Amino acid sequence: MAAISQREQLVLHEFSVAYRAALAKQRTPEQSLDTVKDAVRDQYEQEQQTKQTPTVEPESPTKQPEPSEPEP
Amino acid sequence: MDEIIKLVRTYRFADAIDERIRLAEEIFRRIEPDLRLFVYSSVSRDVAEDALQETLAAVAKSLKKFEGDTPKEFWAWCYRIARNKLSDHYRQKAAERTLPMPPEEMLRLIEAAQDTPLSPQTRLDLEYAMKLLTASKPECCDLLWRHFVIGLDYAEIAEEQDLKYDNVRMKIGRCLEEAKSLVA
Numbered sequence: 001m002a003a004i005s006q007r008e009q010l011v012l013h014e015f016s017v018a019y020r021a022a023l024a025k026q027r028t029p030e031q032s033l034d035t036v037k038d039a040v041r042d043q044y045e046q047e048q049q050t051k052q053t054p055t056v057e058p059e060s061p062t063k064q065p066e067p068s069e070p071e072p
Numbered sequence: 073m074d075e076i077i078k079l080v081r082t083y084r085f086a087d088a089i090d091e092r093i094r095l096a097e098e099i100f101r102r103i104e105p106d107l108r109l110f111v112y113s114s115v116s117r118d119v120a121e122d123a124l125q126e127t128l129a130a131v132a133k134s135l136k137k138f139e140g141d142t143p144k145e146f147w148a149w150c151y152r153i154a155r156n157k158l159s160d161h162y163r164q165k166a167a168e169r170t171l172p173m174p175p176e177e178m179l180r181l182i183e184a185a186q187d188t189p190l191s192p193q194t195r196l197d198l199e200y201a202m203k204l205l206t207a208s209k210p211e212c213c214d215l216l217w218r219h220f221v222i223g224l225d226y227a228e229i230a231e232e233q234d235l236k237y238d239n240v241r242m243k244i245g246r247c248l249e250e251a252k253s254l255v256a
Contacts, residue, residue, distance in 0.1 A: 005245075005248045005252055011204070012204065012216065014194070014197050015198050015201035015202065015220075016220060016221040016222075018182045018185075018194075019181075019182060019221060020105060023109055023112065023181075029105075032104050032124070033097055033104075035132075036096050036100045036128055036129070037093050037097070039130075039132035039133045040092050040096045040133075041089065043133045
């Protein structure tokens with residue numbers, strides 16, 4: 001197959017290269033990069049929140065006193 | 073080590089947000105064109121841009137979890153995420169695979185992107201390539217497109233379509249021969 005269809009494989013490859021280049025030139029990837037940056041920020045914030053979330057401690061058997069209201 | 077793997081590894085250990093954004097930008101400037109081609113070839117054009125942005129966001133969010141060592145593993149991982157994102161469109165589209173846009177339009181797009189006019193030989197080659205794809209049955213067009221245009225190898229197509237490696241290899245060979253005979 002490879003030997004018989006060598007020209008076909010070559011033209012399909014040539015087409016692939018030209019089509020990729022055309023698709024890439026069609027528009028700037030700025031929108032894509034903005035999407036990526038937003039996703040990275042979201043992920044980072046999630047990680048920070050996970051780090052900051054305190055581990056749940058068992059409830060104290062004695063009820064804590066209510067905080068007193070601040071004096072005027 | 074391949075540049076993309078170096079960048080992904082550095083990203084994995086980056087803590088500061090500015091550093092992550094800088095690295096992500098470098099990584100996605102390299103991989104966006106291939107993911108764009110993959111997505112635009114997989115779903116209809118009216119939903120392709122949204123699907124692409126969803127795919128990019130999913131890859132970016134999971135980038136720290138990638139633990140492979142080779143570009144091949146990295147691309148397989150990216151395409152797996154893309155396929156998961158596209159799965160609904162995918163099932164619907166797989167049975168009716170045709171070129172993502174009419175051949176004349178595709179040729180115009182390619183010509184418009186050239187800095188110099190296409191040589192007559194290049195134009196003939198591109199027209200011949202498009203004839204091979206359009207003359208094929210939908211299933212063959214899909215396989216030829218995935219292998220020769222997107223650049224997926226036999227193993228990736230086999231995994232994607234739940235087929236055996238040799239089965240894919242032989243099918244692609246047969247499809248190419250068939251397309252050639254139909255165009256001749």
